Amino acid sequence: AQTVTQSQPEMSVQEAETVTLSCTYDTSESDYYLFWYKQPPSRQMILVIRQEAYKQQNATENRFSVNFQKAAKSFSLKISDSQLGDAAMYFCAFYTGNQFYFGTGTSLTVIP
Amino acid sequence: DTGVSQDPRHKITKRGQNVTFRCDPISEHNRLYWYRQTLGQGPEFLTYFQNEAQLEKSRLLSDRFSAERPKGSFSTLEIQRTEQGDSAMYLCASSFGQGHEQYFGPGTRLTVT
Numbered sequence: 550a551q552t553v554t555q556s557q558p559e560m561s562v563q564e565a566e567t568v569t570l571s572c573t574y575d576t577s578e579s580d581y582y583l584f585w586y587k588q589p590p591s592r593q594m595i596l597v598i599r600q601e602a603y604k605q606q607n608a609t610e611n612r613f614s615v616n617f618q619k620a621a622k623s624f625s626l627k628i629s630d631s632q633l634g635d636a637a638m639y640f641c642a643f644y645t646g647n648q649f650y651f652g653t654g655t656s657l658t659v660i661p
Numbered sequence: 662d663t664g665v666s667q668d669p670r671h672k673i674t675k676r677g678q679n680v681t682f683r684c685d686p687i688s689e690h691n692r693l694y695w696y697r698q699t700l701g702q703g704p705e706f707l708t709y710f711q712n713e714a715q716l717e718k719s720r721l722l723s724d725r726f727s728a729e730r731p732k733g734s735f736s737t738l739e740i741q742r743t744e745q746g747d748s749a750m751y752l753c754a755s756s757f758g759q760g761h762e763q764y765f766g767p768g769t770r771l772t773v774t
Binding site: 553582584586592593594595596599640642644646647648649650651652653654 | 767
């Protein structure tokens with residue numbers, strides 16, 4: 550069975566500081582993709598960053614970067630220079646075999 | 662094209678009634694997904710279409726749920742004989758190509774009274 554675990558239900562960060570959100574997953578598949586999605590309050594889910602499992606290099610998208618540890622099945626998201634607009638629920642997701650599996654989310658608060 | 666759209670945005674129905682939701686994906690996207698999201702949880706996969714073919718269906722999807730995607734364009738999700746436990750946000754997402762980058766719609770919030 551495929552599972553995604555986000556062990557931090559809530560996190561907070563000071564504006565302009567850096568925060569890391571944790572995600573672990575469990576799978577026996579070798580071919581998969583990992584994603585972080587952001588869901589602002591009452592707004593639709595948007596893709597933040599994507600990582601292919603076969604790529605060793607960690608993905609980056611502007612202020613967002615991941616630390617992908619394949620052997621440990623860990624996929625954390627680092628947000629640098631946090632902004633008020635980063636406040637949202639963040640979901641880690643895992644794709645394999647035509648299905649997506651989502652974690653339970655981490656609610657991020659950005660403190661001005 | 663302004664993205665994935667879903668209709669209606671909100672639906673209140675009485676237990677036992679049937680409801681149907683519609684999703685219009687981004688026009689060039691051949692993959693379409695339905696999810697259910699309850700408060701405080703991540704989206705749960707329900708079903709997946711590639712073009713008009715329904716290729717995956719979650720075990721969570723009871724016989725009361727059915728989805729279609731005629732002609733590989735828009736999709737409908739029908740719930741028959743609704744139960745209070747069906748109250749949730751129903752999300753649709755579409756994607757194209759090997760990257761599997763999904764674009765989500767705003768969702769349909771279903772309340773079963």
